[in-house]
Amino acid sequence: MTTVDDDVAPVVAKQKLSRLERRAIATKGRLSSPWASGIAILLAVLWTLPSLGLLVTSFRPSLDIRRSGWWTVIPDLFQGKTAFTLENYDQAINGNATLGTFFVNSFVITIPAVVIPITLALLAAYAFAWIDFKGRNVLFVAVFTLQVVPLQVALVPLLRDYIQLGINGSFWTVWISHSIFALPLAIFLLHNFMKEIPTSLVEAARVDGAGHVQVFFRVLMPLLVPAIASFGIFQFLWVWNDLLVGLTFTSAGNRPLTVAVAELAGSRGGQWQLLSAGAFISMVVPLVVFLALQRYFVRGLLAGSVKG
Amino acid sequence: MGWLLNPTTTGEKIADMLVAIALFVVVMGLILYLVDRPRRVPNWLVALAFAGVPLLLLTYGLVRSALITLWNSFFNRNGTAFVGFDNYKQAFTQGQFQQVLVNTAIWVILVPILATLIGLVYAVVVDRSRFEKAAKALIFIPMAISMVGASIIWRFVYEFRPNQPNIQQTGLLNQVLVWIGLEPQQFLSTQPWNTWFLIVVMIWIQTGFAMTVLSAAIKAIPDDIVEAARLDGLGGFGMFRYITVPSIRPALIVVLTTIAITALKVFDIVRTMTGGQFGTGVVANEFYTQAFRQNNQGLASALAVVLFVLVIPIIAYNVRQLRKTEEVR
Numbered sequence: 244m245t246t247v248d249d250d251v252a253p254v255v256a257k258q259k260l261s262r263l264e265r266r267a268i269a270t271k272g273r274l275s276s277p278w279a280s281g282i283a284i285l286l287a288v289l290w291t292l293p294s295l296g297l298l299v300t301s302f303r304p305s306l307d308i309r310r311s312g313w314w315t316v317i318p319d320l321f322q323g324k325t326a327f328t329l330e331n332y333d334q335a336i337n338g339n340a341t342l343g344t345f346f347v348n349s350f351v352i353t354i355p356a357v358v359i360p361i362t363l364a365l366l367a368a369y370a371f372a373w374i375d376f377k378g379r380n381v382l383f384v385a386v387f388t389l390q391v392v393p394l395q396v397a398l399v400p401l402l403r404d405y406i407q408l409g410i411n412g413s414f415w416t417v418w419i420s421h422s423i424f425a426l427p428l429a430i431f432l433l434h435n436f437m438k439e440i441p442t443s444l445v446e447a448a449r450v451d452g453a454g455h456v457q458v459f460f461r462v463l464m465p466l467l468v469p470a471i472a473s474f475g476i477f478q479f480l481w482v483w484n485d486l487l488v489g490l491t492f493t494s495a496g497n498r499p500l501t502v503a504v505a506e507l508a509g510s511r512g513g514q515w516q517l518l519s520a521g522a523f524i525s526m527v528v529p530l531v532v533f534l535a536l537q538r539y540f541v542r543g544l545l546a547g548s549v550k551g
Numbered sequence: 552m553g554w555l556l557n558p559t560t561t562g563e564k565i566a567d568m569l570v571a572i573a574l575f576v577v578v579m580g581l582i583l584y585l586v587d588r589p590r591r592v593p594n595w596l597v598a599l600a601f602a603g604v605p606l607l608l609l610t611y612g613l614v615r616s617a618l619i620t621l622w623n624s625f626f627n628r629n630g631t632a633f634v635g636f637d638n639y640k641q642a643f644t645q646g647q648f649q650q651v652l653v654n655t656a657i658w659v660i661l662v663p664i665l666a667t668l669i670g671l672v673y674a675v676v677v678d679r680s681r682f683e684k685a686a687k688a689l690i691f692i693p694m695a696i697s698m699v700g701a702s703i704i705w706r707f708v709y710e711f712r713p714n715q716p717n718i719q720q721t722g723l724l725n726q727v728l729v730w731i732g733l734e735p736q737q738f739l740s741t742q743p744w745n746t747w748f749l750i751v752v753m754i755w756i757q758t759g760f761a762m763t764v765l766s767a768a769i770k771a772i773p774d775d776i777v778e779a780a781r782l783d784g785l786g787g788f789g790m791f792r793y794i795t796v797p798s799i800r801p802a803l804i805v806v807l808t809t810i811a812i813t814a815l816k817v818f819d820i821v822r823t824m825t826g827g828q829f830g831t832g833v834v835a836n837e838f839y840t841q842a843f844r845q846n847n848q849g850l851a852s853a854l855a856v857v858l859f860v861l862v863i864p865i866i867a868y869n870v871r872q873l874r875k876t877e878e879v880r
Contacts, residue, residue, distance in 0.1 A: 276787070279676040286673050287689050290755065293704045294692070296723055300707065312721045347561050351568045359575050363605040366579070370601035376594045382606070389613050391866045393816055395838050395855040397616035399623070399848065413556045414564070418571055423612030426605050455597050456587040484697035486819045491843070496559065505699045505823050508706070515707065515721075522703040526696045533695035537688070540695070544760065545767055 301519035302327040308515050331520035340517055342524050344496075345503040349483060349528075351414060352499050356421035356482045357475055363422065364429030365471070369459050371430070372437040373445060383434070389427040397423070398491050405492065412494025420492055421482050429474060436470035437463060472539045480529050480540075500525045579604070617859070624852035628845075638853035651832040654746050655815065655861075658753070658833060662814035663807045666754045670761025670806070674769055675791060687766065691759035698756065698819035705752045706824055709738040740829045749831055752820050757813065761806045768802035769795060801872060808869040815861055834858050 299313045304326055319325040336343040370376075371383045401420060405411040440463060448462045489499040498506075504521045511517060533540055554563040555570065586592055586600035627634050642648045670690075677686045693701055710722030714735050720726040725735035738748045772795070780794045796803070818835040821827055827836045834854055842851035 282672060283676045283680070283686060286669065287686055290690050290693070290758070292723065293708045293755070297704045297707050308721070311719045312723065312726050314723070314726070315719075344561075347564060351564045355568055355571045355575075358572055362575070362579065363608070366583075367602040367605040370598045374594055374598045374601065376598040379598075382602075386606075386609065389609055391859070391862050392613045392617055393835075393855065393858045393862055395816075395835060396620045396859050397613055399842055399851065399855075400616040400619040401612060410556060414558070414567060415556070415571065419608075420612070423608050426609055427613075430605065454587050454592075455601070456583050459601075480695060484699075486697070486699055486822070487839070490839075496557075501697050501699045501819075504703070505819075508699070508703055508823050509826065515710075518703055519707070522700045526700045529695045529697070530692070533692065534688075541763055544763055 297519050301331055301523050304328050305516035331516045335517055335520040342521055345498055345500045348497055349500040352417050353482045355418045357478045360422040360425035360429055364426055364433050367430045368433035368437050371434050386427055387431050414497055416492040420488050425478055432474055440466055473542045476536050476540050483529055620852045620855050623848055624856050627849050628847040630848055638849045642853055650830055651837045655833045658814040658817055659811050661750050662753045663810040666757040666810050667761045667806050670758045671765050674762045674766035690762055693756045694759040699823050701752055701756055702820050702823035711737045739825055742830045745829055746831050749820055749824055757810045764802055764806050768799035772798045804872045808865050811865050
């Protein structure tokens with residue numbers, strides 16, 4: 244087997260290379276245009292400077308932050324008189340802003356709010372894709388249509404119910420709400436992925452005597468791992484970065500990081516040593532997820548992006 | 552069992568989370584186990600076991616809630632008296648709310664157009680360059696962080712200090728103004744331009760999305776079309792205008808409509824940067840203020856319904872375009 248593979252591989256590689264080369268040659272004229280490079284560099288700088296500014300600021304002593312702009316560290320660097328510190332982060336996490344607590348809250352909120360809706364959506368998507376029942380198409384279109392409902396429409400009625408049930412302010416309300424809001428898009432996307440799996444695979448399993456539950460777990464789940472990863476990352480970032488749902492449903496001790504940081508911005512808008520560190524504490528997890536799993540994230544984005 | 556509802560320590564919170572997941576797994580597992588046991592189960596029962604819980608949640612959480620909100624929008628602030636269309640009349644005629652609607656319109660028009668334009672230009676100029684991957688990641692990162700984080704980043708760019716001899720500017724934009732000899736500005740409180748400076752933040756976030764989708768579409772343009780056009784003497788801008796843009800038209804529409812919906816629902820940015828003050832309010836922010844600060848449920852519901860109604864045509868257009876492109880394929 245290996246010899247055959249070895250024989251084939253270089254040929255494929257060669258063809259691929261030549262095709263890429265052709266494209267590269269074809270586009271060379273445009274790439275060398277100084278205008279194109281100029282625009283690219285300008286945009287890249289414009290898009291990076293704001294974040295860079297706040298990042299540098301978050302490591303400066305608070306007196307320096309108040310006295311001068313962050314860009315002054317560049318000439319200072321050459322004169323060797325710049326001081327960087329982790330004091331701001333220490334203040335933000337352990338000081339009276341207690342962002343450490345809210346960091347835990349964000350995790351506690353996000354993990355179930357990703358696991359539960361994805362599992363529910365997978366099961367529902369399976370029903371719509373592979374179980375033959377009456378009214379299937381009408382129901383599926385109805386679910387798809389629910390994507391248009393903005394969160395705002397559902398917040399007040401849900402909050403009232405939570406108060407009546409006596410669970411308002413708890414994590415349970417955020418888990419339930421995030422799960423509901425995620426379902427329409429999740430069902431729609433995962434259904435599309437499931438439909439792409441060849442019918443013959445499912446039929447073969449059925450002939451072997453597998454019921455729906457077995458087909459779902461044994462045949463479809465393993466094939467759907469990339470799709471689940473894509474949507475999982477998407478949902479993770481969405482819940483982690485959410486402000487509206489957290490703000491509406493959680494009580495003071497259960498707030499996610501976004502709400503806590505937004506409140507800092509409201510009440511201590513001038514204390515940049517705290518705000519800059521706080522902002523980056525809230526961004527660290529999404530940034531790591533994004534950089535580590537960029538490929539899946541982009542795929543999820545390309546598959547379907549209407550959410551909210 | 553108080554910790555199940557009101558966990559106070561980190562340990563209790565994590566235990567709470569594990570209980571929730573375990574409970575969920577047990578319930579769903581039981582349902583599936585029951586339906587898998589007997590040999591002959593009618594299809595509708597299996598379908599109910601798979602899709603019942605999600606459909607129930609959707610009916611309860613979205614359909615029922617939307618109907619309640621619609622109903623509430625015809626009542627007064629605490630739901631005690633029927634007021635007909637008064638809440639809508641107030642939203643569309645009172646100066647304060649008209650401003651909110653005008654601002655929302657500016658957001659919905661400017662953000663998609665500018666973000667898509669910049670994203671498209673960037674996608675074209677970095678396409679197949681040596682640094683493509685890194686260059687794209689730079690533009691894309693704002694998409695991964697929260698809008699709250701983005702707002703704080705930009706509030707720092709707009710930071711204002713009065714122009715006095717001993718005071719240095721700490722906001723980059725005002726420093727640039729001072730460097731070129733102009734007066735520093737209070738970007739976030741000077742009407743009407745402050746809305747534009749908030750819009751910049753949303754463009755900064757959404758350009759990465761536009762760039763990613765459009766870049767994928769550009770790469771999907773068949774080689775032979777590009778080569779044929781080149782043989783016909785097209786190059787540079789002509790290629791962009793007559794080959795690239797028409798070829799990616801469906802992707803352009805998806806990007807424009809998706810960003811328009813995001814801009815329509817903008818809340819985080821306005822709330823974090825100005826709190827809706829200084830004439831920067833938008834519908835989603837005003838909804839929150841009316842519902843949870845002013846406690847005017849009638850007006851809040853009406854604003855939510857307005858948001859709902861405004862989303863529908865955009866999504867309908869989007870779906871129709873998607874259908875069309877699928878037919879072509």
